[in-house]
Amino acid sequence: AVTAKIAPSMLSSDFANLASEAERMLNCGADWLHMDIMDGHFVPNLTIGAPVIESLRKHTKAYLDCHLMVTNPLDYVEPMGKAGASGFTFHVEVSKDNWQELVQRIKSKDMRPGVALKPGTPIEEVYPLVEGENPVEMVLVMTVKPGFGGQKFMPEMMDKVTLPFISCLFLCYFLEVRTLRKKYPSLDIEVDGGLGPSTIEMAASAGANCIVAGSSVFGAAEPANVISLMRKSVND
Numbered sequence: 649a650v651t652a653k654i655a656p657s658m659l660s661s662d663f664a665n666l667a668s669e670a671e672r673m674l675n676c677g678a679d680w681l682h683m684d685i686m687d688g689h690f691v692p693n694l695t696i697g698a699p700v701i702e703s704l705r706k707h708t709k710a711y712l713d714c715h716l717m718v719t720n721p722l723d724y725v726e727p728m729g730k731a732g733a734s735g736f737t738f739h740v741e742v743s744k745d746n747w748q749e750l751v752q753r754i755k756s757k758d759m760r761p762g763v764a765l766k767p768g769t770p771i772e773e774v775y776p777l778v779e780g781e782n783p784v785e786m787v788l789v790m791t792v793k794p795g796f797g798g799q800k801f802m803p804e805m806m807d808k809v810t811l812p813f814i815s816c817l818f819l820c821y822f823l824e825v826r827t828l829r830k831k832y833p834s835l836d837i838e839v840d841g842g843l844g845p846s847t848i849e850m851a852a853s854a855g856a857n858c859i860v861a862g863s864s865v866f867g868a869a870e871p872a873n874v875i876s877l878m879r880k881s882v883n884d
């Protein structure tokens with residue numbers, strides 16, 4: 649059976665104290681550290697790249713689950729490998745023509761390849777990457793538009809029309825996860841965006857086993873409680 653991996657998103661941490669924030673999360677029970685790499689082009693935000701991964705690697709042995717929200721993932725394989733990334737998850741939207749080469753190079757740098765898809769991208773697009781001779785080892789289903797952490801629901805801001813619409817969107821994502829889990833029982837399936845105590849049940853029952861959570865973990869008074877609650881949901 650697939651095992652639960654709870655991955656706090658370091659995007660919600662204090663970047664000026666990244667090493668101690670990472671250690672704090674591991675002490676709170678985190679399995680992985682989720683690192684959001686953005687290039688200001690694939691998404692309208694700019695975060696960190698290989699140099700920061702390299703710096704963090706000197707302070708921790710943890711699994712660094714790197715999510716590449718970049719237009720040219722191939723350019724990042726070598727530097728990310730050198731920097732000490734553990735997982736390298738690229739977006740399917742920008743790798744239609746070269747995913748085979750990408751996967752091969754990622755593996756040759758001793759990283760675990762994963763493929764991510766934006767909310768608007770149909771799940772069918774990742775099937776060839778999971779089924780091929782040289783398959784990816786994880787599928788990351790984005791449950792918010794990539795680019796920013798903390799996109800949590802603000803019910804007080806929503807009128808009667810948008811609320812059902814948003815819940816319906818969430819439902820669609822989790823139906824995608826369910827389809828994927830049925831088709832690939834032993835695949836790592838990661839969900840990313842808006843996950844926390846109020847949404848974990850949907851994700852876990854749909855079959856996600858790797859859970860990324862930024863604001864819900866870092867914003868909690870007791871991150872350890874949120875992490876263990878989410879792990880329990882996945883394992884039950």
Ligand code: DX5
Binds near residue numbers: 682792795796840841
């Ligand atoms: C968004 C990133 C996420 C983000 C999740 O583009 O991929 O990893 O940090 O943050 P929350 O859990 O706050 O939605």
Ligand code: ZN
Binds near residue numbers: 860
């Ligand atoms: Zn992410």
